[in-house]
Amino acid sequence: MLEALRDPYAVWISETMLQQTQVATVKDYFVRWMKRFPDLDSLAKANEAEVFKFWQGLGYYNRAKNILKTAKIVAPQMPDSRKELEALPGIGAYTAGAILSLAFHKNEAILDGNLVRIFSRFYALDFLPDSAIHKEIYWDKARLVACGEKAFLRNEALMELGRNVCKVKNPACEKCPLKSKCFAFQNNLIEKFPPKKDRVYKHWYGVIFVVQSADKKFFITENSEFFLKNQKVFPHFPIGETEARGIPARVDTFLNGLEVTDFFYGKDINHSITHFKISMRTLFLNVAQNAPKNSSWIAKKELKDLPSSLCKKVLNALKI
Ligand code: SF4
Numbered sequence: 001m002l003e004a005l006r007d008p009y010a011v012w013i014s015e016t017m018l019q020q021t022q023v024a025t026v027k028d029y030f031v032r033w034m035k036r037f038p039d040l041d042s043l044a045k046a047n048e049a050e051v052f053k054f055w056q057g058l059g060y061y062n063r064a065k066n067i068l069k070t071a072k073i074v075a076p077q078m079p080d081s082r083k084e085l086e087a088l089p090g091i092g093a094y095t096a097g098a099i100l101s102l103a104f105h106k107n108e109a110i111l112d113g114n115l116v117r118i119f120s121r122f123y124a125l126d127f128l129p130d131s132a133i134h135k136e137i138y139w140d141k142a143r144l145v146a147c148g149e150k151a152f153l154r155n156e157a158l159m160e161l162g163r164n165v166c167k168v169k170n171p172a173c174e175k176c177p178l179k180s181k182c183f184a185f186q187n188n189l190i191e192k193f194p195p196k197k198d199r200v201y202k203h204w205y206g207v208i209f210v211v212q213s214a215d216k217k218f219f220i221t222e223n224s225e226f227f228l229k230n231q232k233v234f235p236h237f238p239i240g241e242t243e244a245r246g247i248p249a250r251v252d253t254f255l256n257g258l259e260v261t262d263f264f265y266g267k268d269i270n271h272s273i274t275h276f277k278i279s280m281r282t283l284f285l286n287v288a289q290n291a292p293k294n295s296s297w298i299a300k301k302e303l304k305d306l307p308s309s310l311c312k313k314v315l316n317a318l319k320i
Pocket residue numbers: 118121122165166167171172173174176177178179182183184185190
């Protein structure tokens with residue numbers, strides 16, 4: 001695995017998977033992905049459905065979409081300059097830095113969550129990099145690390161330190177090589193750094209529904225106004241929490257004149273997406289007509305390939 005991580009393509013995939021996720025979660029996904037798409041060429045030839053299948057469970061499907069777009073642009077090889085990398089879909093300053101430093105061994109700064117935590121504690125930065133000014137202060141610290149000979153080793157060492165020593169909870173300060181100069185450790189203020197992020201969740205209440213045609217096809221949409229935009233998902237929209245459990249009028253806008261013969265509600269489900277806590281009623285409808293011949297109607301066996309875990313919950317709730 002270590003050798004593979006020197007490959008710019010592998011660094012890109014692993015770092016994209018690791019955004020907001022732990023190594024332990026990502027490891028199996030990464031191994032499976034690299035078996036199926038060992039290089040840029042194999043990925044560039046894949047289609048979106050297949051890529052989603054290997055991303056399934058990681059969430060943030062736009063990342064998988066962007067990975068595929070970028071592979072199609074750059075195959076057979078990754079560019080090796082920050083300017084070119086940051087111009088590609090889904091590659092930001094952090095990922096570009098990781099590819100350039102870890103794979104190409106260039107003196108390029110990296111700033112991931114691990115480094116943010118170390119810098120905050122070490123330099124007593126009592127803010128997060130969530131405004132332009134604060135971001136720049138953190139990037140300045142990262143650029144200091146990326147100066148001089150073998151900067152890539154320092155970047156990698158700090159990332160490892162963040163993962164294994166300067167952890168979010170209970171950092172192992174006693175065995176940390178930075179402890180003699182670390183402000184938080186020296187002042188017994190580790191709990192204060194970095195400051196906690198206020199996560200404000202919005203509550204969303206609605207209905208998500210599965211429509212089955214007479215010839216046993218199922219309706220899916222890729223034009224959701226609400227969640228999982230641009231990916232295949234069952235149609236859904238908000239409703240009032242006290243609304244009666246009939247067929248909501250807005251269902252008609254999806255059915256294009258198809259006639260409902262019967263319906264039932266399944267178990268309600270809860271789901272979280274980024275800043276939303278979602279509660280949904282699940283509704284199943286049969287319609288009298290065969291499915292129109294278009295890609296919005298899929299066979300039952302394809303339902304299990306829908307990428308979002310939200311769809312899996314709906315299928316369970318409706319016992320499909
Ligand atoms: S001394 Fe502790 S808080 Fe400071 S960098 Fe090391 S592990 Fe982190």
